[in-house]
Amino acid sequence: MTIVYNLFFLIFSLFLTYIFLFRVVLIRTGLIYIVKKKCSSIEDWFHVYQFFKVPEFNESMQRNQLYHKVLLYLNSLTSIEDSDFTNLFTGKKSNEIVLHLDPNQILEDEFLGAKFFWINEENTLVLKIRKADKRRVLRPYLQHIHMVSDDFDEKKRELKLYVNVVDKHDDRKGRWRSVPFTHPSTFETLAMESDLKEKVKSDLYSFLKAKHYYHRLGRVWKRSYLLYGPSGTGKSSFIAAMAKFLSYDVYDIDLSKVYDDSDLKFLLLQSTTKSLIVIEDLDRYFSEKSTAVSLSEILSIMDGILTSSCGEERVMVFTMNGKDLVDPVILRPGRIDVHLHFPLCNFTAFKTLANSYLGLKDHKLFPQVEEIFQNGASLSPAEISELMIANRNSPSRALKTVINALQSDGDGREALNIRRRSVEEIGEPSGAFCKGINAGKEFKKLYGLLRVKACRKYQSFDLIGRQNEG
Numbered sequence: 001m002t003i004v005y006n007l008f009f010l011i012f013s014l015f016l017t018y019i020f021l022f023r024v025v026l027i028r029t030g031l032i033y034i035v036k037k038k039c040s041s042i043e044d045w046f047h048v049y050q051f052f053k054v055p056e057f058n059e060s061m062q063r064n065q066l067y068h069k070v071l072l073y074l075n076s077l078t079s080i081e082d083s084d085f086t087n088l089f090t091g092k093k094s095n096e097i098v099l100h101l102d103p104n105q106i107l108e109d110e111f112l113g114a115k116f117f118w119i120n121e122e123n124t125l126v127l128k129i130r131k132a133d134k135r136r137v138l139r140p141y142l143q144h145i146h147m148v149s150d151d152f153d154e155k156k157r158e159l160k161l162y163v164n165v166v167d168k169h170d171d172r173k174g175r176w177r178s179v180p181f182t183h184p185s186t187f188e189t190l191a192m193e194s195d196l197k198e199k200v201k202s203d204l205y206s207f208l209k210a211k212h213y214y215h216r217l218g219r220v221w222k223r224s225y226l227l228y229g230p231s232g233t234g235k236s237s238f239i240a241a242m243a244k245f246l247s248y249d250v251y252d253i254d255l256s257k258v259y260d261d262s263d264l265k266f267l268l269l270q271s272t273t274k275s276l277i278v279i280e281d282l283d284r285y286f287s288e289k290s291t292a293v294s295l296s297e298i299l300s301i302m303d304g305i306l307t308s309s310c311g312e313e314r315v316m317v318f319t320m321n322g323k324d325l326v327d328p329v330i331l332r333p334g335r336i337d338v339h340l341h342f343p344l345c346n347f348t349a350f351k352t353l354a355n356s357y358l359g360l361k362d363h364k365l366f367p368q369v370e371e372i373f374q375n376g377a378s379l380s381p382a383e384i385s386e387l388m389i390a391n392r393n394s395p396s397r398a399l400k401t402v403i404n405a406l407q408s409d410g411d412g413r414e415a416l417n418i419r420r421r422s423v424e425e426i427g428e429p430s431g432a433f434c435k436g437i438n439a440g441k442e443f444k445k446l447y448g449l450l451r452v453k454a455c456r457k458y459q460s461f462d463l464i465g466r467q468n469e470g
Ligand SMILES: Nc1ncnc2c1ncn2[C@@H]1O[C@H](COP(=O)(O)OP(=O)(O)OP(=O)(O)O)[C@@H](O)[C@H]1O
Pocket: 189, 190, 191, 192, 229, 230, 231, 232, 233, 234, 235, 236, 237, 238, 321, 342, 381, 382, 383, 385
């Protein structure tokens, strides 16, 4: 009996050792993955599966928000590391690496004891789930995805800049290309009057909160801005600051790459809510006739006819160098909610730039700079900041270079600018961002004393009224 017992024990030990060694060999050689794959395909024979597709676009070519959420969720799963192909990207921090699912990969997930398989097909995510589990877990699983991705979105939200491209295959689905939006400009870094900055911020903030107010009025929940002023005065930087403040993605429409009016509609339909729709240099497109888009189409975007059908919660921003070259119908009061003027640098803006670029709050050369500004010379903030950056190691040299540049290149520019503006401002409801000699007056004109008059006349500026109600 003892012999039989010992023999059995010996065989059992040998068997265990064999299993152990076999496992070690499988793991060491990587054959374990082949075995696992075979086992799961054998297991598949005993189950009936059901498939659910999550396409990127719906039948009207609008983006499917669920697709975005599922993708975000899948990219956050640790099992993504086990798929055969995974894309590696740097994250927000330089030492951070993020993983993104590669097309045609299968990702496995578990929830409430059930297994889910996600297949990343072109423009579609396919969910494979056992029929037996479907009733019990599908709904809770989708809710779980919603919750996790919303949470993830809040914490990790990386703003995106979308640009429209010309697609050789005429594939309308793929007209937007996105990159992370990392423009460093914020309202804090912009040299503009601080009171005006606060008013713009509060305008944007109250817009965010005013969904019900807009709907009660039967208005599309959108806000539009016209930024106009010479080159290098901060219009694009201001757009970046707005996007960051609102935490909105930016859709920068290049009108020269839009085929026709219906193409513009498609592009807008494919943009998502909570976004800034930007059309820069509007005056240039129309004066150079470099766009196939008609003026009436632009007007209908401005009036919100298109935006109402492709979701709301959008801020539209148009920029131009001057108002002279555009059709006055674009500037018709009430069409664009807020007009902001970006002037060349004045002494106040210069001091802000000197503080941020050179760390100077005051300097013995400041009175000389002030005098030059008072004589009507000016440069754009871009030109002045470039000179400051180039000479940042020696503030005195930087100031002298700015003085020289103002004396040689900046002569009379601001004077011209002020002259032109004072003509524009007659009967003008919305000259806002003006930092020249009339800055205080013009500021009041927009947000204060003259606001009531302007509202009655044009209904363009409803800031205070809306804040109260919204
Ligand atoms: N008001 C400002 N405050 C701080 N920096 C500014 C300001 N205006 C311009 N700059 C600097 O100048 C650079 C160019 O500015 P930006 O591109 O915003 O000008 P723009 O008005 O959009 O010019 P353009 O009409 O040529 O597109 C920015 O990188 C920014 O650093």
